[in-house]
Amino acid sequence: MHIKGCFETRKVYVDGGELDPKYSQRVYNYSPDGFDWGYDGSAQFALALLLTVCSSRVAVALHQKFKLDFVACLPRGDFETELDLNYWVVHIGGVKACKLHPDRPALDRTPYCKECHRQHCREYHKAHTHRGSQG
Numbered sequence: 200m201h202i203k204g205c206f207e208t209r210k211v212y213v214d215g216g217e218l219d220p221k222y223s224q225r226v227y228n229y230s231p232d233g234f235d236w237g238y239d240g241s242a243q244f245a246l247a248l249l250l251t252v253c254s255s256r257v258a259v260a261l262h263q264k265f266k267l268d269f270v271a272c273l274p275r276g277d278f279e280t281e282l283d284l285n286y287w288v289v290h291i292g293g294v295k296a297c298k299l300h301p302d303r304p305a306l307d308r309t310p311y312c313k314e315c316h317r318q319h320c321r322e323y324h325k326a327h328t329h330r331g332s333q334g
C-alpha cells in the first residue's frame with residue numbers, strides 16, 4: 200500500500216484515500232486529536248493502519264510492535280512510502296495466512312482474509328437475495 204502523511208494537518212492517505220482515525224479511536228482511543236508519527240507514542244496511527252487489513256483483535260494485539268517497527272521510524276515531518284502491510288502482519292506479526300492468499304492475514308474465525316471475506320459476503324448476499332426472490 201502507498202502511504203502518505205501530511206505533518207501539518209496530521210492527515211494520512213492510504214492508496215489515495217484518507218485514513219479516518221475515528222474507527223481506530225472506537226477500538227482504542229489513544230489520541231483524540233488524530234494521527235501522529237515519527238516517535239514511539241504514535242499508537243493511534245499504528246492501530247488504524249492495522250485495522251485496514253486485520254480484525255480488531257489482531258490489530259490490538261500487534262499494534263505496539265508495528266508502531267515500533269514502522270510508525271515510530273517515519274520521519275517527523277511529511278512522508279510518502281510504500282508498505283506491504285499484509286506481508287508484515289503474516290511474516291513478522293505471525294498471523295495465520297489466508298487459505299487463498301499466502302501473503303494476507305486471515306481474519307478471526309475464518310481461514311480467509313478481509314478481501315476473500317468481502318467477496319464471500321457479496322456472494323452470500325447475492326445467493327440469499329436470489330433464493331428470497333424465488334419465494
Ligand SMILES: [Zn+2]
Nearest residue numbers: 297300312315
Ligand atoms: Zn484471501
